[in-house]
Amino acid sequence: MAPMGIRLSPLGVAVFCLLGLGVIYHLYAGVISSRIAAFTSKRTVNLRDLLALSVEAAVQGGREVKRVREEDKLEEKTKGKTMEGQSEKLTQGDLNSHRKMYYLIKNTYPYVQVNSEEHDETNNELAVWNRDIPADILKSVEGGRDVPADSITIWIDPLDATQEYTENLLKYVTTMVCVAVDGKPVIGVIHKPFTGYTAWALVGHGSNMKARTTYNMNPPKVIVSRSHAGRVKGFIEEAFGNTTVILPAGGAGYKVLALLDPLDEDIEKADMYIHVTFIKKWDICAGNALLTALGGHMTTLKGEEIDYSGAAGNREGLLASVKVDHQDLVAKLPAWDSAGKH
DSSP: OOGGGOOOOHHHHHHHHHHHHHHHHHHHHHHHHHHHHHHHHTOEEEHHHHHHHHHHHHHHHHHHHHHHHHTTOOOOEEEEEOTTSOEEEEOHHHHHHHHHHHHHHHHHOTTSEEEESSOOOOOOOOOOOOOOOOHHHHHHOSSOOEEEGGGEEEEEEEEEOHHHHHTTOGGGOEEEEEEEETTEEEEEEEEETTTTEEEEEETTTEESOOBOSOOOOSSOEEEEEGGGHHHHHHHHHHHHOTTOEEEEESOHHHHHHTTBOOSSTTOOOOSEEEEOSOEEHHHHHHHHHHHHHTTOEEEOTTSOBOOOSSOSEEOSOEEEESSSOHHHHHHHSOOOOGGGGO
16 A cells, blocks of 8 residues: 555555665665764774884885896986976885885885875786784884774885986885874885885884984084985074084985984984975975974974875975084074075
């Protein structure tokens, strides 16, 4: 019997039943989709697991970087210009490392945001992390903690110091992974492919690195980018005096390691790191996490914390230090004309 006492033909009854089923289906589908959305939003990731995965990704990427260089199969290209007007190089080492690092992380945690310096549409990497946790991480990090997956942003640099890589200045070359939670860097991994050394840290839990016992501020040694050492010289000397030692170097990862107790003999020692122009977050996030874990600081030139969510660029320069009064250093910096930041 149809509603309101209306009598229907057999065909009408069939149509009525189908309409009812349609309504039920849409209601059911809505409930299911909302439950799936709620389930997804409640996903969590363990930070110790993510640290171990980050180390493995950096090491796997580093193997590709080293292999391509040793086989002399760089296939060097120019992908554009830097903010300083220099050619930005791209090699097969960059791309191969990106594929290894990006897809190892993404295949393991497909619901986590991963940002890489490189982009490649070829997804033939099927590897998933085997969940082995290195002994030094197990020793230093007890259990870790779980964080919501949607609070995580991962920044990877498959080959830091590509220019130096093409020039065979291999001591500057690193692969890096950083994990930010709610925009704050909490995991940093910097791997040196040509020596095999990997620096790592999980903020609040431990690191395999340590700060040096002393830092000299009279005068300091300031490490800067090779690409604009001349431009930054006057800025630094105005802040710290004309006897300040300026160390030009390649690679943001290398520059951070230069502030720490060097476990590789080819790393120079510096007392602070200054960068005055535009720089990408995959270049600096891992180093920021390492410094934070060791009681150090990496801020903009104005002393502001860098937010590692959102856009990839940092236009406010940076100052990095450890075991010194960071805000005192900030106060000594001269005003930096925004025009100089491009």
